Amino acid sequence: MRKTRELQIGSTVINRGETREVELPLGKHYDCTEINMPVKVMRGKEDGPRLFVSAAIHGDEVNGVEIIKRLLKHxxxxxxxxxxxxxxxxxxxxxxxxxxxxxDRRDLNRCFPGLAQGSLGARMAHLFVTEIVDKCTHGIDLHTGSRHRTNLPQIRACFKVKGTRQLAREFDVPVILDADIIDGTIRKVAYEKKIPFLVFEGGEPLRYNEISIRSALAGILSVMRALGMIKNSPKKNRKVKSFTAKGSAWIRAPHGGILIIKKKLGSIIKRNDILGVISDPLGNDNFEVKANKKGVIIGHTLLPLVNRGDAICNVATFERTQPLKKSMEQFDDRFDYEEK
Ligand SMILES: [Zn+2]
Incomplete structure (x- = not known):
């Protein structure tokens, strides 16, 4: 296996059997206090895969920070x-x-692979690629929906990279998207370097979502077991069967007004199902928002105020949606009731 002998992150050398905390310097705040990217490295006595798990590339996506805190204590x-x-x-x-x-309003996840002498985002992306991605054989990046949106726990990955499909299945979530590669993303860097890489999406920004946190923690541990990094758990976890979507698209508001959503994340919908109702402030003019295809709701807006054309529900489509029903129930049973 490549990349197994020396391991140095920043100025810190991590030897076999060591756990080290590293602060990667990012410069200074306006008031000249130091700002660093915190990193924790756990190196086993025996060499094996090198997995990075990252979060809050989008700064308000706090779920992933809690997922990593719980992972490090596991x-x-x-x-x-x-x-x-x-x-x-x-x-x-x-x-x-x-x-x-x-x-400067840049999206850090559009600044990859970055540049040593570029903008703040380009420099941060470059630091992350050279100090973390380049030293790893596998990666998982944790996200939530963007502002005023929530996502069903799901995996996005590029199956063209060998080994990625199997890892995505190991994550134990019902829905996988073999998603398009977008320029400037960390996913594109992993794709070009042929590193099996998963993006987890679940919950909303600036809020903890317990089901997303628990399912991602279980998913990361399951991936680590599949890679041989940790031993199989004596507790037999029930597996959740995963299904890969054919695609996904947003259903948009046909009118402006005040929206009540009628379906939950994970709902299996048919064409013409009512997803929401839009009315005026006096309760008149109720416009139904109808599904234009069958599929599963993998994300929706949380904002009850919509303009015509605003994205309301993100629907993933599958060859057959019926087999997903059981998988979605298994997922709810497992993470609704599982102890922390
Ligand atoms: Zn994100």
Missing amino acids: RSLRHIKGTLICVPIVNVFGFNNLDRYLP
């Missing part, structure tokens, strides 16, 4: 093979401002 990690590199807050500037973006 008892399964007492003896690991290979190396786990956790970066709970990549966009430190956005995180401290409760903001998705960087202070």
Whole structure:
């Protein structure tokens, strides 16, 4: 296996059997206090895969920070093979401002692979690629829906990279999207470097979503088991069967007004099902928002105020939606009732 001998992140050398915290310097705030990207590295005594888990590339997506906190405390990690590199807050500037973006309004997840002498975002992306991605064999990046939107826990990945499909299935969520590669994303960097890489999406920004947190934690541990980094759990976890979507698209508001959503995340819908109702402030003119195809609701707006054309529900489409019903029920049973 490549990339197994030396491991140095920033100026810190991590030897076999060591756990180290590293601060990667990002410069200074306006008031000249230092700003760093926090990293925790757990290196097993035995070499093996090197997995990075990152969160808050969008600074307001706090779910992932909690997922990584719980992961780092998990008892399964007492003896690991290979190396786990956790970066709970990549966009430190956005995180401290409760903001998705960087202070200059750039989206850090459009700045990859970055440039050593470029903009703030380009420099941060370059640092992340050279210090983290280039030293790893696998990666998982944690996200939530964007502002005023929530997402069903789901995996997005590019199956063209060998080994990715199997890892996506191991994550134990019902819906997988074999999504298009977008320029400037960390996913494109992983694709070009042929590193199996998963994006987890679940919940909304600036809020904890317990089901998303628990399912992502279980998913990361399951991926680590599949990679041979941790031992199989004595507790037999029920597997959730995953289905890969053919595609996904937003259903948009036919009118402006005040929206009540009628379906939940994970709902299996048919063509012409009523997804929401839009009315005026006096309760008149109720316009139904209808599904234009069958599929599963994987995301929706949380804002009850809509303009014509605003995105309301993100619907993933499948060859057959019926087999997903059981998988969605298994998923709800497992993460609604599982202990923390
Ligand atoms: Zn995001």
